[in-house]
Structures are given as structure tokens and as C-alpha cells.
Amino acid sequence: MSQWSLASTLESGPGFREGIAEFGSHLDLSKFGAGLTAAVFGCTGPALIILNAANEGGLTNAQAVSWLFGIYVLGGLLTLGMALYYKQPIVGAWTIPGAVMVGIVLADFNFAQAAGAYLVSGILVFLIGISGKFRDLVEFIPQPIIMGMIAGVLIEFTIGIITAVQNAPLIAGVGLIGFLLFHRFVPKIPGIVGAIGLGIGAAIWQGSTALTSISISIAQPILVTPVISLESIITIAIPLTVMVIGAENMQAIGVLQVEDYDPPINSMLVFSGIGGMLASFVGGHNANIAGPMTAITSSEEAGEDREGRYVASVIAGVLFGAFGFVAAAATSIVNAVPGTLISLLAGVAMIGVLISAFEGSWVSTSRYQYGTFFALIIGMSGLSLFDIGAPFWSLIGGVLVSLILETEDWRELFGEDSVPDSSPTVDD
Numbered sequence: 427m428s429q430w431s432l433a434s435t436l437e438s439g440p441g442f443r444e445g446i447a448e449f450g451s452h453l454d455l456s457k458f459g460a461g462l463t464a465a466v467f468g469c470t471g472p473a474l475i476i477l478n479a480a481n482e483g484g485l486t487n488a489q490a491v492s493w494l495f496g497i498y499v500l501g502g503l504l505t506l507g508m509a510l511y512y513k514q515p516i517v518g519a520w521t522i523p524g525a526v527m528v529g530i531v532l533a534d535f536n537f538a539q540a541a542g543a544y545l546v547s548g549i550l551v552f553l554i555g556i557s558g559k560f561r562d563l564v565e566f567i568p569q570p571i572i573m574g575m576i577a578g579v580l581i582e583f584t585i586g587i588i589t590a591v592q593n594a595p596l597i598a599g600v601g602l603i604g605f606l607l608f609h610r611f612v613p614k615i616p617g618i619v620g621a622i623g624l625g626i627g628a629a630i631w632q633g634s635t636a637l638t639s640i641s642i643s644i645a646q647p648i649l650v651t652p653v654i655s656l657e658s659i660i661t662i663a664i665p666l667t668v669m670v671i672g673a674e675n676m677q678a679i680g681v682l683q684v685e686d687y688d689p690p691i692n693s694m695l696v697f698s699g700i701g702g703m704l705a706s707f708v709g710g711h712n713a714n715i716a717g718p719m720t721a722i723t724s725s726e727e728a729g730e731d732r733e734g735r736y737v738a739s740v741i742a743g744v745l746f747g748a749f750g751f752v753a754a755a756a757t758s759i760v761n762a763v764p765g766t767l768i769s770l771l772a773g774v775a776m777i778g779v780l781i782s783a784f785e786g787s788w789v790s791t792s793r794y795q796y797g798t799f800f801a802l803i804i805g806m807s808g809l810s811l812f813d814i815g816a817p818f819w820s821l822i823g824g825v826l827v828s829l830i831l832e833t834e835d836w837r838e839l840f841g842e843d844s845v846p847d848s849s850p851t852v853d854d
Contacts, residue, residue: 445511
């Protein structure tokens with residue numbers, strides 16, 4: 427692939443100079459609150475998943491810290507680069523389902539073999555990105571079906587609002603009251619800031635935080651020489667590649683489209699591949715564009731000015747990268763914040779995205795309704811087949827159902843003569 431063809435594949439953006447120059451003018455409490463929420467979400471429960479995967483895989487503490495360092499620091503750098511250059515609320519992190527899958531099979535491989543699989547996965551993601559074909563695929567899938575997938579996948583987080591209040595009425599309940607009160611009576615301060623402030627205050631008052639137990643130390647990454655084996659490629663690299671593309675990137679693209687952004691689809695995949703390749707050399711699985719965290723920073727809770735929401739991602743990226751440098755203290759940091767409060771904050775941050783997704787699914791058009799419905803329920807089900815998560819199967823199922831039941835809706839895309847007449851339409 428020549429330099430010219432790579433440059434022509436990557437989408438252009440406003441540039442770093444403009445993104446940096448306008449950062450201060452867009453910075454406000456809304457951006458800070460959304461960025462902080464995204465970072466706290468990404469540095470708490472997900473970090474425990476990595477630690478648990480490392481434990482199940484028999485890694486040493488030093489290897490686990492190196493893994494954390496790689497994905498968090500590179501995820502933060504990926505965020506800063508994409509958000510500042512494109513001025514869009516894109517967040518880089520890592521694939522959570524991928525970490526769960528790796529934890530299950532990691533015991534069958536040594537650290538270097540696992541790193542080899544991560545390297546291969548990063549290369550595959552990179553090659554698919556520079557081919558430019560992924561953008562064609564995204565543009566082929568009808569927008570309502572993508573919105574149905576986003577609604578189905580993210581609704582679990584908003585349901586977490588109710589379960590958090592049920593499990594911790596004082597902490598999560600006070601946080602939810604803070605969100606509602608600020609949203610209704612203090613419009614100049616975003617509701618999520620009220621949820622953070624009152625929720626943390628309630629947690630401290632109840633003695634549910636462990637802030638004094640946090641011990642900070644700088645992480646020392648381990649350089650690894652990846653060892654590539656056919657078994658690790660089949661077991662780890664290929665499923666991981668599908669997760670990065672079909673789950674994380676697809677979800678992030680969808681939430682950005684919900685909020686009327688034109689995401690740099692090829693670049694998001696190319697740099698996810700680069701992140702995966704670099705992370706492998708310190709024993710980390712793919713550092714890539716993150717779906718849920720992008721949803722948080724692109725929502726209305728990040729401010730009414732869509733043009734400035736990238737600032738929330740920049741804040742998240744800085745905090746995310748900083749967490750990687752103190753990865754050795756990950757356990758104490760994660761345990762310092764109540765999990766129920768994190769669930770509440772993630773849920774309220776995604777309310778706006780979900781509302782927009784439902785509007786894009788059925789309100790804005792009467793086409794692809796069956797496909798959109800099946801995309802929604804498959805996403806809600808959390809279906810996982812062959813270690814591939816619900817976002818991928820949600821799109822596959824939605825498109826297949828729509829092709830079978832909504833032939834007329836596809837005629838404009840395929841042409842009149844290429845679609846059979848035997849299938850019923852939604853109007854039938």
C-alpha cells in the first residue's frame with residue numbers, strides 16, 4: 427500500500443491546530459463532567475476485568491501492570507489524536523468483550539504468544555482500515571438499523587440507573603436526584619455534574635469510598651517480543667479482530683451518527699489497528715476506538731454545542747492515559763469508587779444518545795422497521811456467538827430480516843431489477 431493510497435483512504439479533518447486553538451473556548455462544566463464520567467467509567471469496572479483476566483491467565487503482577495499500561499496510555503493517546511484532529515468526540519480505549527475472551531483462553535498460551543496474537547489482530551484491523559472497504563460496508567447498512575443496534579446495545583447502561591438505585595438507594599438515589607434537579611432547575615450546570623457531586627458526597631457520607639487506601643506508583647511496562655503461532659491466531663487474533671471492528675468501532679460510528687457527526691470511519695479503523703500493534707509490544711490487547719465512552723462524550727450531557735463536544739473526549743483521554751501511568755495502583759483506585767455510582771453515571775450520560783437513537787430508528791422514517799426492530803432486540807439480548815458480541819450480530823440479524831421482509835425498502839439501493847418481488851413489505 428503506497429503512501430499516496432493510504433493518505434487518500436484516511437479522511438481529512440480540521441486539523442490539530444484548530445482543535446487545540448478552540449479547546450479553551452469550548453471548555454465548560456458540561457465537557458468536564460462528560461469527560462470525567464467517561465474516564466471514571468473506563469478506569470473502574472473495566473480495569474477489574476483486565477486484572478481478573480490476567481489472574482485467570484496466570485500472568486504475574488508485573489505483566490498485568492504492563493498490560494494495563496499499554497491499553498490505557500495508548501487509548502489516551504488515540505483519543506487525543508482523533509478528537510483534536512477531527513474535532514469530534516471520539517474516545518480510544520480497548521475492547522471489554524475482547525479482554526473477557528482473552529482471559530478465558532490466556533492460560534493456554536504464554537505471554538509472548540498472546541502478544542503475537544494481539545500483534546496479528548492489530549495488523550488485520552489496520553489492513554481492513556486502509557482498504558477503505560469498511561466505510562463501504564457501513565454506508566451499505568441502512569441508518570435506522572444502525573440506530574436500532576445502538577439503542578439495543580446501550581439500553582443496558584440506562585437500565586443500570588434503576589438497578590443502581592435499587593442496590594444502593596442512598597448513593598445512587600441521591601446521585602439520580604442530583605441529575606434531575608440540576609437538569610430541571612440549574613440549566614447552566616449539566617445534570618451529570620449534579621449526579622457526580624451529590625453521588626460522591628453521599629458515598630463519602632456513608633463511608634462507601636476508600637480514597638485513603640489509594641497508593642500511587644508509576645507503572646513499569648515490560649517490553650515483549652511477540653511470538654506468532656497458528657493456534658494463537660485462530661484462538662485469539664481472529665475473534666479479537668471481529669470484536670474490534672464489529673463491536674467497538676461499529677458502536678462508536680453509530681453513536682456519532684446518532685448525534686449527526688460524520689465519523690472518519692477509515693481512520694478510526696486504521697488507528698485502532700496501529701493501537702493494537704503498539705500495545706502488543708507491552709503485552710496489551712488491542713487499544714482501539716471505544717463505543718460506550720464515545721457515547722458518553724458525544725451525548726447532549728457534553729453540551730448543547732455539538733462542535734465543542736470533542737473537548738470532553740480530550741479530557742477523558744488525558745485522564746485515561748494518566749491512569750495507565752499509575753496502573754500499578756489500579757486495584758486501589760478502582761475499589762475507591764462505589765460500582766453502583768459508576769453504573770448510575772454511565773446510564774444518565776447515555777440518555778440523550780438513546781433518545782436520539784430511538785428517534786432515528788422509527789420517528790424519522792417508516793422504512794426498514796422490521797430490520798430495525800430485530801436489530802434492537804438482538805442488541806438488547808446481549809447475544810454472543812463464537813465469542814463475538816451482540817453489536818455485530820445485531821447488525822447481521824437486522825439486515826437479514828429486513829432483506830427478507832422489506833424488499834421494497836431496498837430497491838433504491840439495489841435497483842429495481844435485482845430485488846425479488848415475493849417478499850412482503852411493512853405496508854402489507
